[in-house]
Amino acid sequence: MNEAIVEDIIIKVIEEFTGNVNIKAACDCDDTINSIPVELSARHVHLSEEHIQELFGEPLVFKKELSQPGQFLSKQRLRLIGPKSVINNVAVLGPSRPSSQVEISLTDAKLLGVAAPVGQSGEIEGTPGIIMASTDSIVGLEEGVLVAGRHIHMPTSDARRFDVKDKEMVSVHLDTERPVIMENVLVRISDDFKLAMHIDFDEGNGSAWKNGVTGKIVKGAVKYNGI
Ligand SMILES: [Zn+2]
Numbered sequence: 001m002n003e004a005i006v007e008d009i010i011i012k013v014i015e016e017f018t019g020n021v022n023i024k025a026a027c028d029c030d031d032t033i034n035s036i037p038v039e040l041s042a043r044h045v046h047l048s049e050e051h052i053q054e055l056f057g058e059p060l061v062f063k064k065e066l067s068q069p070g071q072f073l074s075k076q077r078l079r080l081i082g083p084k085s086v087i088n089n090v091a092v093l094g095p096s097r098p099s100s101q102v103e104i105s106l107t108d109a110k111l112l113g114v115a116a117p118v119g120q121s122g123e124i125e126g127t128p129g130i131i132m133a134s135t136d137s138i139v140g141l142e143e144g145v146l147v148a149g150r151h152i153h154m155p156t157s158d159a160r161r162f163d164v165k166d167k168e169m170v171s172v173h174l175d176t177e178r179p180v181i182m183e184n185v186l187v188r189i190s191d192d193f194k195l196a197m198h199i200d201f202d203e204g205n206g207s208a209w210k211n212g213v214t215g216k217i218v219k220g221a222v223k224y225n226g227i
Helices: 003-018 049-056 106-112 156-162 201-206
Strands: 036-041 044-046 062-065 072-081 086-094 101-103 130-133 138-141 145-148 151-154 169-174 180-189 196-200 214-218
Touching: 036 169, 036 201, 049 072, 049 130, 049 138, 086 106, 106 145, 106 201, 145 196, 151 156, 156 180, 196 201
Parallel strands: 036 196, 044 086, 101 145, 151 180
Antiparallel strands: 036 214, 044 101, 062 072, 072 086, 072 130, 130 138, 151 196, 169 180, 169 214
């Protein structure tokens, strides 16, 4: 059991005995207990083994670990060629996937000229294709271009703490310079995950995201101030 869970239990017990719902504010324990790290997911490509071979003629070369266990940034880069323009130097993430998938922002989609829908990773049926080029080779992807929907990776221990279920949609308040409440955030629960919320570049820039930003799940109906 990690420290955050123990702290949460202690707070709940104290609240029950004292009826003090503001115990967190009253004590000097920090407020990070319910915070979810928010990470920016830049445009990237996942490739099938077949496409890795076709494009690079060798396996992906490890460059850097990513926050989710087992996921890594490779040294390889790709060029995306759309009907309207080209985006160079696109990151390729490993390990390989059963199907290749290109995750871009809505701004990228407009620039490239592809009608990429907002969808969750792996939901590639009916999505548009694109041309992917390495320095040596070219692959025409039939489908697999999407704008990744905002989501939270959550281990089961955190799911109990936050009282959420796998595939539940939640709203999350982002503690940024331009604070926002993001709705329709998909919770994905697995003990293979490390706790993190992923948003894309457009969402990050729109909310003035920067490193270290955290989010909090907003329970119940989202209330708007003013009108
Ligand atoms: Zn993610």
